[in-house]
Amino acid sequence: xxxxxxxxxxxxxxxxxxxxxxxxxxxxxxxxxxxxLVVALEQAGADIIELGVPxxxxxxxxxxxxxxxxxxxxxxxxxxxxxxxxxxxxxxxxIPIVLMxxxxxxxxxxxxxxxxxxxxxxxxxxxxxxxPPDEAGPLKGPADAAGLPIIFLLAPTSTPSxxxxxxxxxxxxVYYVSLTGITGAKLSNVTDIHQNVQxxxxxxxxxxxxxxxxxxxxxxxxxxxxxxxxxxxxxIVKRIAxxxxxxxxxxxxxxxxxSLKTAMAEAAR
Amino acid sequence: xxxxxxxxxRFGPYGGRYVPETLMPAxxxxxxxxxxxxxxxxxxxxxxxxxxxxxxRPTSLYRADRLTxxxxxxxxxxxxxxxxHTGAHKINxxxxxxxxxxxxKKRRIIAETGAGQHGVATATAAAMFGLECxxxxxxxxxxxxxxxxxxxxxxxAKVTGVDAGSRTLKDAISEAMxxxxxxxxxxxxxxxxxxxxxxxxxxxxxxxxxxGKEARKQILAAEGKLPDYLVACVGGGSNSIGLFHxxxxxxxxxxxxxxxxxxxxxxxxxxxRFSGGKPGVLQGTMTYLLQDENGQINLTHSVSxxxxxxxxxxxxxxxxxxxxxxxxxxxxxxxxxxxxxxxQEEGIIPALESAHAIAEVIKLAPTLKKxxxxxxxxxxxxxxxxxxxxxxRGVEL
Ligand SMILES: Cc1ncc(COP(=O)(O)O)c(C=O)c1O
Numbered sequence: 001x002x003x004x005x006x007x008x009x010x011x012x013x014x015x016x017x018x019x020x021x022x023x024x025x026x027x028x029x030x031x032x033x034x035x036x037l038v039v040a041l042e043q044a045g046a047d048i049i050e051l052g053v054p055x056x057x058x059x060x061x062x063x064x065x066x067x068x069x070x071x072x073x074x075x076x077x078x079x080x081x082x083x084x085x086x087x088x089x090x091x092x093x094x095i096p097i098v099l100m101x102x103x104x105x106x107x108x109x110x111x112x113x114x115x116x117x118x119x120x121x122x123x124x125x126x127x128x129x130x131x132p133p134d135e136a137g138p139l140k141g142p143a144d145a146a147g148l149p150i151i152f153l154l155a156p157t158s159t160p161s162x163x164x165x166x167x168x169x170x171x172x173x174v175y176y177v178s179l180t181g182i183t184g185a186k187l188s189n190v191t192d193i194h195q196n197v198q199x200x201x202x203x204x205x206x207x208x209x210x211x212x213x214x215x216x217x218x219x220x221x222x223x224x225x226x227x228x229x230x231x232x233x234x235x236i237v238k239r240i241a242x243x244x245x246x247x248x249x250x251x252x253x254x255x256x257x258x259s260l261k262t263a264m265a266e267a268a269r
Numbered sequence: 270x271x272x273x274x275x276x277x278x279r280f281g282p283y284g285g286r287y288v289p290e291t292l293m294p295a296x297x298x299x300x301x302x303x304x305x306x307x308x309x310x311x312x313x314x315x316x317x318x319x320x321x322x323x324x325x326r327p328t329s330l331y332r333a334d335r336l337t338x339x340x341x342x343x344x345x346x347x348x349x350x351x352x353x354h355t356g357a358h359k360i361n362x363x364x365x366x367x368x369x370x371x372x373x374k375k376r377r378i379i380a381e382t383g384a385g386q387h388g389v390a391t392a393t394a395a396a397m398f399g400l401e402c403x404x405x406x407x408x409x410x411x412x413x414x415x416x417x418x419x420x421x422x423x424x425x426a427k428v429t430g431v432d433a434g435s436r437t438l439k440d441a442i443s444e445a446m447x448x449x450x451x452x453x454x455x456x457x458x459x460x461x462x463x464x465x466x467x468x469x470x471x472x473x474x475x476x477x478x479x480x481g482k483e484a485r486k487q488i489l490a491a492e493g494k495l496p497d498y499l500v501a502c503v504g505g506g507s508n509s510i511g512l513f514h515x516x517x518x519x520x521x522x523x524x525x526x527x528x529x530x531x532x533x534x535x536x537x538x539x540x541x542r543f544s545g546g547k548p549g550v551l552q553g554t555m556t557y558l559l560q561d562e563n564g565q566i567n568l569t570h571s572v573s574x575x576x577x578x579x580x581x582x583x584x585x586x587x588x589x590x591x592x593x594x595x596x597x598x599x600x601x602x603x604x605x606x607x608x609x610x611x612x613q614e615e616g617i618i619p620a621l622e623s624a625h626a627i628a629e630v631i632k633l634a635p636t637l638k639k640x641x642x643x644x645x646x647x648x649x650x651x652x653x654x655x656x657x658x659x660x661x662r663g664v665e666l
Contacts, residue, residue, distance in 0.1 A: 108564025155291035181451035
């Protein structure tokens with residue numbers, strides 16, 4: 001079975017391009033806007049969408065994404081409604097969509113019920129920042145059965161044995177966290193990122209994408225040289241936050257995404 | 270009874286390590302270092318020394334004669350954790366963890382605090398060992414526990430207000446976890462209750478288990494028998510598991526954990542996880558949580574900042590399911606009445622948290638025979654709450 005993620009990474013490899021993975025908080029400011037953003041960001045050059053599910057207590061996130069989650073919850077966004085949105089998006093786009101959600105959201109719905117519903121809606125993978133491979137046991141069966149890859153995160157603090165564990169368990173891609181910290185922090189020590197991604201690529205059969213701290217076209221260009229994909233979150237969410245009332249919000253954010261992809265394309269040349 | 274937790278940090282289905290990968294290596298290191306320290310005679314001797322000479326242990330087991338007479342039933346003993354240095358049981362854990370941090374060569378300490386007692390205890394232990402200390406505290410709690418904020422600052426700690434979510438303990442823990450995720454290479458996070466990811470619930474229980482070890486010896490000396498009931502308030506659950514742990518194998522000793530009933534369960538404004546919650550994952554552990562049908566964490570309410578939290582320690586969740594410990598709650602009003610009663614009958618002003626345990630004693634004692642014995646854990650003294658109680662009663666200080 002070759003899913004949308006795999007197809008996308010293959011297509012990009014053929015073109016000698018890197019994947020731009022754009023993060024959006026579902027329901028910020030509302031799900032209708034989220035759907036418009038997904039379509040617009042794809043046209044602007046995003047290759048994969050990472051869709052955040054708002055949670056009341058997001059321990060891995062900095063203030064920008066925390067506040068986006070609060071806005072998402074305030075607009076009445078629930079996991080069920082997000083899955084409905086993905087389903088309706090699937091009539092318009094084939095862009096891979098991975099959900100980024102905290103473990104309790106899945107636990108509350110039930111592992112099997114969630115995996116079946118997410119797959120049926122057209123979700124292509126799961127990123128669960130508070131679920132290391134060590135705790136994945138109970139979810140793995142239902143996720144495998146539904147054909148939903150789980151994408152695990154590797155950190156700069158991870159030891160070699162954890163690197164092997166994460167590489168082995170991760171499907172779709174491996175998410176390398178560029179810095180010791182939370183989302184929205186400033187990118188630091190690019191040499192370290194390079195070395196750690198190299199080590200990870202040696203043991204990983206899946207592509208490696210780098211996220212946390214990638215904020216500017218320059219950052220995206222630099223990181224894209226080291227990895228198969230670049231994840232941009234807080235920098236996008238910040239632009240949505242500062243244009244909440246602006247009718248041109250979607251095109252403004254799309255413009256930023258276009259500048260990221262352009263910088264990555266230039267770096268590839 | 271099998272050894273709990275198992276090697277994955279599980280108490281039956283509860284516990285575990287639900288944290289970002291960035292923290293996994295630090296948790297594994299902590300688990301390993303703690304296992305070594307536990308077997309290290311030198312570490313245990315240091316810990317015993319500070320608990321005796323600095324904290325003032327053993328704390329007394331005081332027979333509360335006037336309270337016993339007033340309630341007219343079982344004989345009531347109070348385990349006087351309020352007599353610990355800094356005024357609560359929290360220091361037992363803070364000293365243990367600071368000693369561990371020194372072993373791991375981490376010179377920066379962070380902590381969260383609700384009532385401020387754990388923050389004060391951590392700031393105290395850090396000052397004593399010359400370590401840098403930063404304490405996260407919800408801004409709502411900073412207001413109702415202003416005295417403790419000032420105490421922490423006097424002790425040289427930096428107190429950082431957390432203005433997110435409910436602005437209470439839960440949000441302080443999230444912020445401390447974020448700091449730890451960012452500074453994990455140089456920093457040790459001293460969690461204040463039997464919460465969070467493995468090994469914290471196990472380690473903190475072990476550091477607090479001295480309460481029950483002492484109480485067991487003391488009651489055998491005083492009464493020549495084990496108590497019929499143990500009663501303690503349950504915030505995260507550290508003073509309660511601390512008292513209960515040494516008695517778990519004594520099947521005849523009944524145990525009651527008292528949660529915060531706030532304005533009552535039907536009002537929805539409470540922190541009684543076992544009355545209104547169900548299992549889920551919050552801040553690193555699988556346990557009973559107050560949450561909605563989508564898994565979003567509910568806002569909690571209690572007059573007592575130290576009990577005002579949406580989750581309970583995972584070990585308690587197991588004992589709840591097994592029926593080994595009974596969990597009940599006391600409302601704000603009941604706790605306030607207990608606060609007054611203990612002050613007036615025994616000359617002891619309890620912490621509002623501990624007043625919840627006393628509130629249960631007030632209900633329980635009259636239903637028992639005079640030959641029966643209750644030990645209640647007086648987890649802390651009420652000095653920190655005096656300002657708040659005055660404010661609630663419209664008294665200007
Ligand atoms: C005096 C006192 N008792 C009890 C508690 C509740 O915590 P735990 O359930 O961990 O003992 C606190 C917490 O701040 C406290 O300060």
